[in-house]
Amino acid sequence: MDKYKISELKQVGVDGVAGLIVKLFKETPYNEKWSKSNSRIRVLDCLKHPRSVYWKLEINSKLAGFIISYNIINYDGFYNYVDYLGIDQKYQGKGFGKKLVEYHQKYLRRNKVKALFYFGYLKSRSWRFHTKTIGLKEDEWKLLIKKFD
Numbered sequence: 001m002d003k004y005k006i007s008e009l010k011q012v013g014v015d016g017v018a019g020l021i022v023k024l025f026k027e028t029p030y031n032e033k034w035s036k037s038n039s040r041i042r043v044l045d046c047l048k049h050p051r052s053v054y055w056k057l058e059i060n061s062k063l064a065g066f067i068i069s070y071n072i073i074n075y076d077g078f079y080n081y082v083d084y085l086g087i088d089q090k091y092q093g094k095g096f097g098k099k100l101v102e103y104h105q106k107y108l109r110r111n112k113v114k115a116l117f118y119f120g121y122l123k124s125r126s127w128r129f130h131t132k133t134i135g136l137k138e139d140e141w142k143l144l145i146k147k148f149d
């Protein structure tokens with residue numbers, strides 16, 4: 001495994017993460033056409049959240065992955081919502097995503113966060129990552145959405 005480092009993402013890393021979002025999510029099955037400016041706003045908004053939790057993963061000192069998330073108060077304590085996570089295509093399938101999420105979970109447990117949740121995309125290869133590699137489970141709550149034409 002290449003040498004990697006996980007550290008807190010700072011304002012200076014925002015552009016790099018925004019670029020990764022554009023690159024990763026334009027791929028099938030997502031087909032999301034993120035503009036650089038919109039993805040930058042998404043990352044910055046998350047960063048400004050009062051309880052944000054942010055990590056970057058670097059390989060050979062270059063950005064190769066990220067998690068952007070924030071904690072939400074629930075009736076029984078804080079839950080961590082992962083807004084986006086990704087590993088550069090070049091390094092996917094080599095265990096870095098698992099390392100990053102494990103690091104994140106360790107931090108959350110230390111801080112008495114009760115749960116981790118995020119949207120997984122059923123049609124994506126990453127579904128296996130979410131359910132098998134990380135161990136997230138489906139529950140009774142489903143996302144409901146009404147799109148305006």
Ligand SMILES: CC(C)(COP(=O)(O)OP(=O)(O)OC[C@H]1O[C@@H](n2cnc3c(N)ncnc32)[C@H](O)[C@@H]1OP(=O)(O)O)[C@@H](O)C(=O)NCCC(=O)NCCS
Nearest residue numbers: 024085086087092093094095096097098125126128129133
């Ligand atoms: C999903 C993602 C974060 C996983 O990170 P990763 O470093 O590729 O995953 P790992 O190597 O740690 O784990 C690989 C496991 O996930 C599965 N997997 C998911 N996507 C994969 C991919 N593109 N390539 C290889 N394996 C993938 C494998 O089946 C493997 O399962 P195993 O643990 O039983 O062997 C990463 O592939 C990615 O960024 N994908 C595109 C963006 C995305 O889908 N983000 C999540 C949306 S919420």
